[in-house]
Amino acid sequence: MKIAVLGAGKMGISFSKSFLKYDLIKQENLQLITRNKNNISAISQEFPRVQVLAFDEVSTIDADLVIIAVKPQDFAFVAENLTFKFKENQLLLSIMAGISIEKIQNLLHHKAVVRAMPNSPSLLGMGITGYTSAPGISFTQLIQIERLLNSTGRSVYLEDENLLDGVTALSGSGPAYFYYIVDAMIKAGTEMGIEENLSKLFVSQTMLGAYHLINNSDKNLEELIQDVASKGGTTEAALKTFDDNRLKEILKEGILAAEKRAQELNN
Numbered sequence: 001m002k003i004a005v006l007g008a009g010k011m012g013i014s015f016s017k018s019f020l021k022y023d024l025i026k027q028e029n030l031q032l033i034t035r036n037k038n039n040i041s042a043i044s045q046e047f048p049r050v051q052v053l054a055f056d057e058v059s060t061i062d063a064d065l066v067i068i069a070v071k072p073q074d075f076a077f078v079a080e081n082l083t084f085k086f087k088e089n090q091l092l093l094s095i096m097a098g099i100s101i102e103k104i105q106n107l108l109h110h111k112a113v114v115r116a117m118p119n120s121p122s123l124l125g126m127g128i129t130g131y132t133s134a135p136g137i138s139f140t141q142l143i144q145i146e147r148l149l150n151s152t153g154r155s156v157y158l159e160d161e162n163l164l165d166g167v168t169a170l171s172g173s174g175p176a177y178f179y180y181i182v183d184a185m186i187k188a189g190t191e192m193g194i195e196e197n198l199s200k201l202f203v204s205q206t207m208l209g210a211y212h213l214i215n216n217s218d219k220n221l222e223e224l225i226q227d228v229a230s231k232g233g234t235t236e237a238a239l240k241t242f243d244d245n246r247l248k249e250i251l252k253e254g255i256l257a258a259e260k261r262a263q264e265l266n267n
């Protein structure tokens with residue numbers, strides 16, 4: 001299989017590394033397309049046998065699968081400035097937030113489109129991707145896509161494309177919410193006089209341990225919270241402050257704002 005990545009940025013490179021790591025593709029069969037010619041030599045150093053090209057030099061793409069990994073805001077430019085049409089047997093896999101299959105099909109004049117929403121832990125093979133496909137994509141093609149996606153972590157096929165904007169808001173953007181909360185906890189630690197490195201260690205190990213308790217306990221989240229929050233104790237004091245300030249609602253509102261933004265990106 002030959003793969004081209006249109007948009008060799010953070011996600012395009014993460015995906016490429018995962019495919020190579022699991023020998024799903026050889027460097028010789030991978031093409032990375034970048035906007036900026038100045039990036040070519042740095043990318044080539046990292047992937048010495050991969051063909052790295054600038055977008056304005058590309059007059060055709062010789063690949064079975066083309067991964068579209070540019071920002072949604074750059075997609076119209078890409079579509080308008082492609083100097084060739086995709087071949088009928090080529091499959092497109094978009095990881096762009098918000099942009100619908102229909103829009104991709106219309107702007108690229110190509111029917112065979114799979115749309116996926118991965119997340120940044122894909123860099124470590126620990127991501128999760130929701131994906132869906134246009135009608136007419138064969139089972140074999142979907143299995144090929146899933147094998148590639150699974151090299152970046154787990155993947156879930158969704159029948160309903162509209163849910164992908166929710167997946168974008170939940171797991172696509174999700175790592176940033178987690179870092180945000182971790183950052184707030186570390187800063188609270190330093191404010192209480194704990195050295196930053198130590199505060200980071202206390203918080204990250206707490207997150208790791210709590211994550212494993214979620215996955216390895218029969219208890220639901222409320223029960224797990226109750227196990228920590230002694231009556232009249234410290235946790236209760238923290239949770240009361242969170243509730244008084246509607247922290248849970250605010251987090252939910254933020255996530256819904258991300259979904260709305262994904263929907264707007266398609267306009």
Ligand SMILES: NC(=O)C1=CN([C@@H]2O[C@H](COP(=O)(O)OP(=O)(O)OC[C@H]3O[C@@H](n4cnc5c(N)ncnc54)[C@H](O)[C@@H]3O)[C@@H](O)[C@H]2O)C=CC1
Nearest residue numbers: 007008009010011034035055069070071072096097118120
């Ligand atoms: N960063 C993340 O955690 C996630 C990002 N995504 C989606 O993945 C896509 C890429 O995001 P990132 O990798 O974060 O962005 P990025 O900015 O690191 O990568 C995008 C790359 O596309 C290149 N590009 C722009 N126009 C181009 C053109 N005409 N031809 C060739 N290359 C061109 C840019 O130079 C850049 O290197 C976006 O559509 C985003 O919505 C999806 C899931 C998670």
Ligand SMILES: O=C(O)[C@@H]1CCC=N1
Nearest residue numbers: 097168171172173174
């Ligand atoms: O923030 C964004 O728009 C992209 C999509 C999901 C994560 N990053």
